[in-house]
Amino acid sequence: MTAKQSIHIVWFKRDFRWHDHAPIRSALAAGESVFFVALYEPLLWSTAPYDERHERFIWDSVDDLNAVVSKDVVHFLKVEALEFFKHCLSTFDVKAVYSHRETGIDKTFKRDKAISKLLKAHDISWNEWDYGGVKRGLKHRKNWLKDWYDYVDAAPLATNLDAVRDQALSIPFEAWQHSNTYEPHPYFQKGGTSRAERVLFSFLTERIKRYAQSISKPLASRKGCSRISPHLAWGTISIRQIWHMAEVVDLAGSKRNQRAFVDRLRWQAHFIQKFESACSYEFHPINRAYTAIDTSKVWDEHKFAAWKNGTTGVPLVDACMRCVAATGYLNFRMRAMVVSFYSQYLWLPWEAGARYLASTFTDFEPGIHYTQFQMQSGYTGVNTIRIYNPIKQSLDQDPKGEFIKQWLPELKDLPLPHLHEPWTIPPMMWEMEAWDIGTYPMSPIVDLAQVRKYASDQLYGTKKTKASKREAQLILEKLVNPKNRRS
């Protein structure tokens, strides 16, 4: 009987890069053969919050990993993770598994528990590392910020790419080989470390000059913001690598913009840490008092479809929803506004909205997404309740209506300022001009002033209850850094 081949397995999760990758370094240090694998898990990936756009991003990222070492060393397999590991255990002498800890959704957490049980039963160690300064099992946030700064200030880890080439093992898994059948997409951001570096370089050396003035605008933000978010979410570059680049590059001479950018890098980890410490964010309002607001009783398929398809009758909201479905990106302010419109004006259950929107963001990051969705819905009891006025946002952030016209071509002939609220156009004017807006609604599908008042009463009413205040205190103690109590 021939001896089984010894292998060390590096499992790429949301960390598709070679450098600043402790699991890769550790696996290579053993000096033996390493199998590098990324998995497309059909049960996980075939439904929201995951989407084709995420799969495409990983394709590009795996391609780039292989291009960087000029060799096909990373295998992208289409198989359930448990099945893959069972197969490896029966076929090879698996020495150890290496990966980062994933602050993921409930399904990925349960999958990891099943794999951990399997590996333990075979006495195989799964070496896992905390990711991006986010800690598992944290009881409070007292020293979190200091520890996080220590983490990002330390030099990123370098990986010996010659060792990768020498030790990488190519195993034919023909039955599971995942094939890329997608045509290039005109809008989605593409994955890969090489692109991440180019995006970051162009931002830090040039685009950052317009950061503050673009950040809230749906059109200008597409160039004026960094656009690094999908790369951070899928780990083609690490937060620490970005941090170091942002500290050393002269940033086109703008300290103020630099500050604004690095603050957001800290927020990224801060939100993911919240989710890591309280993963129930995915299913329940973090402030349990808000479960009393049971919007599931008023589920309205028509309103949900109008929000998703961009036919609510509020042009800026509709342009944003069509844009994000088509391109995978929306800036922060517009994300907050479409969530506010969904949860507060349409008064729909936040869970369904969060799941759908996640599937449209190429940068879907569970730790930021679920926490932000609840915050912008007004369900936390610790944050200021913001009910965005979509007409004011439209006038402020897209004053010439360029973004609206791009995504709602049926409104292109409407004059300003009526373009922002077509229902204010007098009937006489409609008759005289004979504009054709197709099937676009003549007025919003809800009475904006009325529903806004209703949402405000409900949200502020709940915030004032004893139950909400008690919950808020617990949230502050567990999830918020004492030095940063406003976040």
Ligand SMILES: Cc1cc2nc3c(=O)[nH]c(=O)nc-3n(C[C@H](O)[C@H](O)[C@H](O)COP(=O)(O)OP(=O)(O)OC[C@H]3O[C@@H](n4cnc5c(N)ncnc54)[C@H](O)[C@@H]3O)c2cc1C
């Ligand atoms: C409802 C809602 C859902 C969101 N879901 C996600 C998500 O799934 N993934 C995601 O990466 N971001 C999410 N965000 C945060 C933010 O909108 C995006 O990070 C940002 O728009 C990405 O664009 P950028 O990379 O050009 O950002 P920049 O302004 O250039 O910021 C740089 C990086 O800082 C981080 N960052 C920026 N703003 C925030 C913020 N408010 N909170 C936490 N981190 C931040 C991101 O990693 C971002 O890439 C969400 C915001 C809202 C309101």
